[in-house]
Amino acid sequence: MKSTRVRLALAIATATCIALNTAPARAAESCSAYMMDVAAELQLFREAPDPVKAGLNPKDAPRVEPGRLYLVTLPLQKDVRFGATLARNPVDATRPGGLLNLSFEKPGKYRIAIDANFWIDALVDGVPVEALDFRSDRECAGPRKIVTFDLPAGGEVHLQLVDATVSQLRLTVTPVPEEPW
Numbered sequence: 001m002k003s004t005r006v007r008l009a010l011a012i013a014t015a016t017c018i019a020l021n022t023a024p025a026r027a028a029e030s031c032s033a034y035m036m037d038v039a040a041e042l043q044l045f046r047e048a049p050d051p052v053k054a055g056l057n058p059k060d061a062p063r064v065e066p067g068r069l070y071l072v073t074l075p076l077q078k079d080v081r082f083g084a085t086l087a088r089n090p091v092d093a094t095r096p097g098g099l100l101n102l103s104f105e106k107p108g109k110y111r112i113a114i115d116a117n118f119w120i121d122a123l124v125d126g127v128p129v130e131a132l133d134f135r136s137d138r139e140c141a142g143p144r145k146i147v148t149f150d151l152p153a154g155g156e157v158h159l160q161l162v163d164a165t166v167s168q169l170r171l172t173v174t175p176v177p178e179e180p181w
Helices: 002-029 039-045
Strands: 050-053 069-073 098-102 108-114 119-124 127-129 133-136 145-151 157-162 168-175
Touching: 039 108, 039 168, 108 119, 119 145, 127 145
Parallel strands: 050 069
Antiparallel strands: 069 168, 098 157, 108 145, 108 168, 119 127, 119 157, 133 145
């Protein structure tokens, strides 16, 4: 009788350890369509977001920083004065959209990660920056879309969020991880 209880306790303890140790792996597997290291983005998407309202024009848009998660509330695009001709045309005025300013100290490749599917433009000193990479993973519990830009330091960087399907979204900015070799 005593050995049955011990075996049962050991079985429960083993199952609990296995479940706890594989939970992070399952979460990472659910974002496997990215086929790149998204550990920083996944970690940030687990944190509580800072609320921010997207701006209506570039000068009044709120500033976001790398390494933080934001819950962005978007106005309707009909009220937004985008800073440059949009790469996505035509724009549906009845859909949400908005503007954010980005500040960072080091130039380099940065990822804009969001949990909704819509268009992101990056402008440096009013000039659109071509995206280096775009990836999406609709099964990911964190970011659904990640767009990578090569951004210089010192210039004004404006993010234009265009044709969103939701009025609130989570967004983070992260530097691209260094290559191991």
